[in-house]
Amino acid sequence: MRPLPHRHSAPGGGAPPPRLGHGDRRRARRARRSHAGDARRVDLRPRPDCGERRRLGHPQPGSARVKITIDGVTTDVPAGSTILDAAQQMGIDTPTLCYGDTLTPVNVCRVCVVELENARTLVPACSRKVEDGMVVHTDSERVRTSRRLVLELLGSAADLSTAPEALAYIDRYEARPDRFGPDSLTVEQAVKVDNELYVRDYSKCILCYKCVEACGVDHQNTFAITVAGRGFGAHISTELDVPLPESACVYCGNCVAVCPTGALMAKSEFDLREAGDWREEEQTEVDTVCPYCGVGCNLTLHVQDDAIVKVSSPDDHDVTRGNLCIKGRYGYRYVQNRGPK
Template structure:
């Protein structure tokens, strides 16, 4: 442990921490674009710079380790001036379409420009004219809005392990692209959408069939139903309909989802989805209560077991259930019904 001071607050912190991590532990906010706790520090965006007494230049909080006696200022006049200059440079070649951009309300560039009172372009920037890549069925890629923080590239390489995208060219011509400049659909991209979840601006956006703003939706935390891993996610709900999905940054998935968990949620709103149990009466299915359904199942099991014995029963468990549910399934058949005739599909 070492003693450090941030904005006049002196405290002990683990010497293995960076300035940003130590500040976060104390609830001290430092703006970031390229930082992600799951990734190797990159220090590319320069928005997290802070002033450290004794250092000649401003330090990037995300990559600078703390040391004994360090005195740090996160919002000094020098720091604010540097951050404003960074934002002004980013904004100089960024489309000013916040009124229609779907990221409005959760775009970090928009948030920080408001916080640091950036209202207009003071530099005569040149707008990019990259074509929008809509080849993937699940999301758009608009390079004109990219701020080159590199998070999407690092998530693809370090977390997803695919490496479908890289930063290409240099200077003003830099862009995030694929091998041989192919569109995403023809690249090695697996459409997981983890780059979309990580993007701090509107460069990567899901192809939603329903328009919504962040403040219009409520978030409902739930478990993905596509396999037994138990990935945690938040359903974005507007007018009692699921309009999007965001991964939860916690165990077991640590902010990651597969293509099914991220984008394949429309079945929830499907008009043919069963919402109550159905029992066949007089040759046709009719809606029933849960009590009716459970009673019918129990009666049939007891009747059949008494007539033919336990081993006429068989159970097929599913990978789309949680591990706990599958455990209960086999326990029911082995301990209650009395048969070992149970199997698992081991796939979807």
């Protein structure tokens, strides 16, 4: 069943609805179009704010301000900000893996935890809202010990070879994943290659849930992937574990864009890595506008050896917020298809 829009009530009294003529049906279809506030619907009509999408869970401009002390420095931040917002405002580099500016915090990686005075446990900086007078320590020994252990557990259970952020954090906190066993003991799974656009290597998955959020209500509203299983058996899967081409996937690649470990990867990048020819340090990035429609999505072309090898979109762009459709993200091959000479 689908919820009724708020401004249209169901027929009452048990009487059957009247038959509709052609014009009535056309008007009814127009009435059924989504309106702001309708449950599980997306309103794509222009808004007074010109369609600008603010970061999820973040305060609106002009909100009240509160004082907070972080690492001995007192500052004031907008009410409704998170500790992570306040730390970033002060230039404090707080590690995150499951957090994304355009995603709802899910608090699963625990790499961003900080110490809050008078609190019994460490709290996730990405979702904990600031309170007036709050005193926070982002780099205490307790915090460093917790982050070190989390990184060791992640590194011992997943292949982080294509996760540069996680590897940098492991070095930063002197974590030693090998103390839980050699790399050969990590959970190994066969790479799933069932389409021409991207691959799934769940041996690299750290269950950050970012792909699920991007495929769900935060971005695409496709719900092609979800978390299956419980406890240690939890894993990312399509519905009923069907192959990707048989799922609801629309191949927008927004899940690939937010994956922090390379568990989801564009097939073009995967093939180059398998051939030992992926040279990210030599790639150049060119910003342009997608030519397929009039929306005006910003594209960042990743170019290697005069060929486009990947397309992304900036998270801070007001139109895309890092999201693209299948044409924008994967429809670049025609540029290099010059035909027979």
